[in-house]
Amino acid sequence: MVHAEFIQLLDCAGDARHLFDGMSPRKKRNSAPPVSVTNRIGALPDSILHHVLSFLPAQAAVRTCVLARRWRHLWRYTTGLRIVGLKEGKYSEVKDLRKFVEHLLILRERTDLDTVQIKFSKFCEEDQPRVNLWVRFAVMCKVRALTLQIGNGHLYLDDLPLVSRHLRTLDLHGVTLQKTFLDFASCPGLEDLRMSNCIINACRISSCSLKHLSIWFCIYYLECRIHISTPCLVSLKIVHYSGRTPFLENMALLESAHVYLHNCCEDACLKYDDSGVLCGANNNACQNCVPIEDDCSRECVLLGGISSAKHLKLLPENGTFIFARDLKHCPTFTKLKTLLLNEYWCEGPDLDPLACILKNSPVLEKLTLQLFSKGPTHKVEMKGSYNSVEGPAAISQHLNMVEVKCNAVDEKVLKVLKFLTAFNIRFGFM
16 A cells, blocks of 8 residues: 555646646647647657656656556656655755655565666764665666765765676765675676765775776775775776775776875875975885885885876875885886876976886877966966987887976976976977
């Protein structure tokens, strides 16, 4: 029996009958009787209507049951669920929709789901088991793309692994992820994992099938360094990560990586100063620069894992130590074609970081230096190229484009230009 609370949704008949308003009908023909927009849509096969209703918030999809007899049960078979607020761009609180969602999941037919979106602004403690149950319901319905987004606070997801042969995309925002949840051994089809504004309480992220991994504004509180084991990864983004820098295991199939680390990264050198010298270069090393054998610090933490990439964007803030430490064991970037760096790589008296990565990129074709200017627009842009006639090559002979972007050509930028000129690179202003 349908609950009274659920029936209240069907009382909005006036709203439901106007769902298709605003759609202009085709030009009438003299030989054919006029046909309403609703009738034209209603003439579509059920399978198409199930798909169309999937783009509506779940409440609106249910309300279509009052349009006509044929529409009474169509909402039960939609290929997707959008558990969101009715107002565009505004999320509801879990408490506002929890009764509706519980009745919806009971009354809906157990057909497969392509997509499920669960988006809320706020939740209370007692809502956490409910939302976890909704997530498991989606997995049970063989969902292929699952989104869970919490606007305020961090909702704890159960410390249980997901088990699904069908899940392809997982998008998480505003949740706390615990140990076994991030072990995706039981999701052999998972290809795309996005985490933003999440708290990560796990020592490992592992998946043998994952191709795209994105970690944005996430926080890691554990003392050990999290390992990322994704051997089939094609693209990687790590932006504004707080905590110890992740250790990247070998990613032999990697095509592109974008790594932006800021000073909330706990691997920052504690004694860094304006001279650009990191204490790891001398005997008076701080506690963040001292090698600790149990966290693989004798190996490359980041650069080793991304050394097979063809396209790299490496944009750490000043004072971030992990790249400087990695460069002491710098791998060879055997496939690297394009490279974007910022002023971090041009620090130190001899620009050693820049020199090191250039000498270890034998097939590099394009180098872009974004100096003291975050863009997207820059007041000054210069282009250059490698001149192989002027001497033996210390860097890639394939380097046919070098871009330097900045807001002003000051002493620091001139120093970089002089350095590049020593490698037989000649410039002109754009």
